[in-house]
Amino acid sequence: MCIGCGLCQAVAGPEKVKAVKVTSGHIRPVAGPDLDHEDVDLIYDVCPGTRVDGLPERLVDESTQIDPVWGAHRTIVLAHAGDPAIRFEGSTGGVLTALGTYLLETQRVKFIFHTKASRSEPTFGESTLSFTSGDVWEAAGSRYGPTATLVDIKDVLNRGEPFAFIGKPCDIGALRNYARHDQRVDTLVKYWLTLVCGGYMPPAAMNDFLARYDVAPTDVTAFRYRGRGCPGPTRFETRQGLVKELRYTDFWGEDESGWSLPFRCKVCPDGIGESADIAVCDTWPGGSPNPKTEDQDPGANAMIARTLAGQELLEAAIHDGALGVDDPHLSPKDITDFQPHQMKKKYAVWARFEGLKAEGCTAPITNRLRLKHLADEMGDAFNTMQANGTRKRVRDGNTKEPTPQPAEPN
Numbered sequence: 001m002c003i004g005c006g007l008c009q010a011v012a013g014p015e016k017v018k019a020v021k022v023t024s025g026h027i028r029p030v031a032g033p034d035l036d037h038e039d040v041d042l043i044y045d046v047c048p049g050t051r052v053d054g055l056p057e058r059l060v061d062e063s064t065q066i067d068p069v070w071g072a073h074r075t076i077v078l079a080h081a082g083d084p085a086i087r088f089e090g091s092t093g094g095v096l097t098a099l100g101t102y103l104l105e106t107q108r109v110k111f112i113f114h115t116k117a118s119r120s121e122p123t124f125g126e127s128t129l130s131f132t133s134g135d136v137w138e139a140a141g142s143r144y145g146p147t148a149t150l151v152d153i154k155d156v157l158n159r160g161e162p163f164a165f166i167g168k169p170c171d172i173g174a175l176r177n178y179a180r181h182d183q184r185v186d187t188l189v190k191y192w193l194t195l196v197c198g199g200y201m202p203p204a205a206m207n208d209f210l211a212r213y214d215v216a217p218t219d220v221t222a223f224r225y226r227g228r229g230c231p232g233p234t235r236f237e238t239r240q241g242l243v244k245e246l247r248y249t250d251f252w253g254e255d256e257s258g259w260s261l262p263f264r265c266k267v268c269p270d271g272i273g274e275s276a277d278i279a280v281c282d283t284w285p286g287g288s289p290n291p292k293t294e295d296q297d298p299g300a301n302a303m304i305a306r307t308l309a310g311q312e313l314l315e316a317a318i319h320d321g322a323l324g325v326d327d328p329h330l331s332p333k334d335i336t337d338f339q340p341h342q343m344k345k346k347y348a349v350w351a352r353f354e355g356l357k358a359e360g361c362t363a364p365i366t367n368r369l370r371l372k373h374l375a376d377e378m379g380d381a382f383n384t385m386q387a388n389g390t391r392k393r394v395r396d397g398n399t400k401e402p403t404p405q406p407a408e409p410n
Helices: 007-012 037-046 084-089 095-105 133-138 153-158 169-179 184-188 203-211 248-252 308-319 332-338 340-358 371-378 380-395
Strands: 017-021 027-031 051-053 065-067 071-073 075-081 111-117 125-130 163-167 189-195 220-224 234-238 243-246 278-281 301-305 323-327 365-367
Touching: 007 017, 007 037, 007 153, 007 169, 037 051, 037 169, 051 169, 075 084, 075 095, 075 308, 075 332, 084 095, 095 111, 095 133, 095 163, 095 189, 095 278, 095 308, 095 323, 111 133, 111 220, 125 133, 153 184, 163 169, 169 184, 169 189, 184 189, 189 308, 234 248, 243 248, 278 308, 301 308, 301 332, 308 323, 332 340, 340 371, 340 380, 371 380
Parallel strands: 051 365, 111 163, 163 189, 189 278
Antiparallel strands: 017 027, 065 071, 075 301, 075 323, 111 125, 220 234, 234 243, 278 301
16 A cells, blocks of 8 residues: 655654665665554554545535535636746646745745655656745656655754645645644645646556667656646656657556556545645546647646635635636536546445455555445445455455565666
């Protein structure tokens, strides 16, 4: 169930747990000899692989609507970055980059805590702090590689300055978990922003992708998954001078059936960012861009404001021109049209967890995600099929990884 977020290292200390790249290629925790039961209990309580919650109840009021699939929402709009350059540079409509820039320029926060391309391994990501608009721009574009986003969260909190956090839904959930143990989180994180996430590409699959072009992972000096258009090209450069640009659909495939994902992502109970203030998503009908027209799309994001803080930020950014609006009145039905794979997974995940538990495997504890309610809508035959499919995956060894061993440095 590990996503490699690094929070376990942050809470226990690097002398007890170290989140590192291991021989499987993933970022995983390697335990030291001094790790004790108290440390493990704390890790299990904050780990997004063992606990996934929806929006904290204190952030839900009478103006909040709850959709069974898409969760809490106060308003849903179709929007894009008001600055054409940001819109072009970003992954779809550039709205997260625009919001990060807006928060800094209006001095609502001191910095943005988010991720950018790793300097040492470009297919990976690394956490970063952005203090200027230029810093935010440098991190524009989606990252689909392993990233220990929260490994230095205590250092970030020790600054004692208000900030916005932009992360994957599992990163947002992990930090919400940690907020129960460190009150500084809720004091200092002024805005929680996320993307609707389909998962990330496992390192082995990335290596296979590069091998199609006779490129070794160690030779890659730059890798851009998307952006500079909607979705924009997948582009990589090598130390030998090769520059390759491909369509986004060449990288992922033209539909969900071609995606290669870690098992944890296939059973994710919250790829839609239920515990964020604002969640944003791609807006291709059917869930994938048309390869014939993807280069002609100017880009727009669906933006789900889940909290009062998120709604206020969204409305202020629109008022001040940081965001442009294409449609001010989207509905959860529209999001289902844009993200059908998320809807299907939300209905299936309760039964998949039952399959894991039946095989003696870890399944996350969940709260306020309505998973059993959705499963009950589907009926016994569907749930049995999903549970049995997961049990077969376990028995076939497709849900496990080797015991983490640090990889040799490149």
